[in-house]
Amino acid sequence: MSLKVYNSLTRKKEVFEAINPPYVGMYVCGPTVSGESHLGHARPFITFDVVYRYLMYLGYKVRYVRNITDAGHFEEEGREAEDKISKKAVLEKLEPMELVQKYTNLYHWAMARFNNLQPSIEPTATGHIVEQIEMIKKIIADGYAYEANGSVYFDVEKYNTDFSQKGLPYGMLSGRVLDDQIDTTRELDNQEEKRNKSDFALWKHAPPEHIMRWQSPWGEGFPGWHIECSAMSNKYLGDQFDIHGGGMDLQFPHHECEIAQSTVCNHKTPARYWLHNNMITINGKKMGKSYNNVIKLSELFEGTHPILTQAYHPMTVRFFILQSHYRGTLDFSNEALQASEKALRRLWEAYEWLMKQNFDAQVTASDKSLDEKTATQIREFDEFMNDDLNTAKVLANMFELSSVINSIKDKHIAVNAISGATLQMLQQQMKIYVEDIFGLTGERRADDGKLDGVLQLLIDIRKEAKQRKDFMTSDKIRNELAALGVQLKDEKDGGVSYTIQ
Ligand SMILES: [Zn+2]
Structure with missing residues (x-):
């Protein structure tokens, strides 16, 4: 009996075969720490935590890499490209790294409360600027990216023409053909710099007011969002690894772009199995x-x-x-x-x-x-x-x-x-x-059930107080528990349930 997973790349359930058993490399896109995680984020993190735990149960030694996006995720609606972290740092009057720390801490707190295991490596985008620049240099050298006014764009059309022949067309994951993709990248900024609308940024020139900036061969700027995952997965998991995970909303453009970038560098898709969880409504x-x-x-x-x-x-x-x-x-x-x-x-x-x-x-x-x-x-x-x-x-x-x-x-x-x-x-x-x-x-x-026992005792005392019409005592129990964050709820069947905040 072997594990089968639905591979988004082939749109089929396939038998999972590790590239180098018993080792398994798994990369999952982590949060952009410009704000607090919400319910929608809970699903991929819990889903892939269970995938991680199950693979270990099957006896695999898993290296689980889940990144922190602390630079490079653009605001999509703006005229000018602006990093989400930079924008929020100005709004909250914090140093960008102060903002990043605040939301990273909150994220770790939520992950711990969900009882999600920590990944083996949790790399950050800002900690891997050098690797990202190196990868962009290689993509330019191979002829699949070009510079324009201090920014660098990936040439999607050229990539698609050349790699379609090798069975690795652009759009292979999301199933979109190139014509559909025009106008859907939502990078509205600096369209005139791009050769084609579907091209996406690997590096952005930083205007003077932009606070997050790094030196590069193309001048001061900051990396695009997609390149960080390609650079970090490559660094920690190699040219091709076993599983890449994330939410379905990341299939396009994020994962599609990751595939294109890594394929140029390594001539194969970065991961064999692509797993995507559905959304929460x-x-x-x-x-x-x-x-x-x-x-x-x-x-x-x-x-x-x-x-x-x-x-x-x-x-x-x-x-x-x-x-x-x-x-x-x-x-x-x-x-x-x-x-x-x-x-x-x-x-x-x-x-x-x-x-x-x-x-x-x-x-x-x-x-x-x-x-x-x-x-x-x-x-x-x-x-x-x-x-x-x-x-x-x-x-x-x-x-x-x-x-x-x-x-x-x-x-x-x-x-x-x-x-x-x-x-x-x-x-x-x-x-x-x-x-x-x-x-x-x-x-x-x-608490090994002790807290439950104590609460049940208080619930019983309150019930007895109500029965003898001692409402002062019953209300006191309810109100004091509420003040401690324990909400009692009288159920229709006469029972009492509680929630602890
Ligand atoms: Zn990613």
Whole structure:
């Protein structure tokens, strides 16, 4: 049974074969740290964290490179090319590197709360200006880029003409033919300098007022956005590596340009397998400033965006994202998140009870069909993951297994209905999947359930106070907990749930 992944480059599911097993090189486009990450960013980072964890589970030694874009990402709408970092630094009255540090710290904080593992290398664009300049020099020397007024542009038409013959046309990833691409690069600035509208900038001349600038053979300037990923992936993962990941929105132009740049230098596509996650919509709408629905991660965790009816724990968000296949669309709504919150709680309850049990491997199953069904559902974890990383199907199985666990716990099913060997396998695989591969424990496990116990005690005391009409005590518990960031919510069924901010 081998891992198959959907390769955006060939538009097919393919068996994953590492170039140099057991080593795997994986590059994922990281954030532009000109502002705080939002809900849309959470999906690629969680998706590729699980890819990273799963590859390690399969025994690969993975070098995971995820960059920080701290220069070179242009504002697309402006007349003049302006680096996003430079622009925001002026707005916030900060040194560019101060701004970069502020948002990098916030980003790392959010990644840790999501329980995402740190990448093996996290290179920055500003730390690799030399490598970018070297790569641009090579592209010019090979005849696929030209200088104009201190800026350097990639010659897309020439590239397409020459490399189409080698089966590496421009547009091979996004499926766009060159004619479509005219006017779609959205680099509205300095069009007159370009030979063709589809050409893109490798280096931009910095006007006097531009604060981020470096010396180059073409004068003082700053790098284009696409070149950083080509230069850094090449430096740390070589001429061709295994997996390149990112959101679907990066396929064009960013990844298309990366492929063209690296192909000129190395005569092959930089990565063999290109994996792209789909986008998140909010209540059925695309996320965008015009809809006022861009939810920053701190707002999500604190429940402070107007769209939100409550705060959401990072583990709830992580679980919500893994509940759908990464290539499918995912619609955010308060109802959907609340459903995920409840489902995750149920899974945790079953999981924590299961982990405390000692099963005897000698016990044979009194209910053979339940035993077999359970064993099959456990084995399917790997099968589903090997089929293009279908976390959604694994979680669906986990739910059914949680029901069985809860039934054993509540003594509706005898513990010996299922064999000791199967129950031991259940313990082992649930531990691997819930903790190691899906990373769903994170903060929750840190207190080992003690906080839950204390909160449950307070909820019980409040309930008793209400029953004897001691509303002063019941209100006090609710209000003081709220002041500590714990929101109690009375459910329709008479139960009480809570969220911790
Ligand atoms: Zn990139």
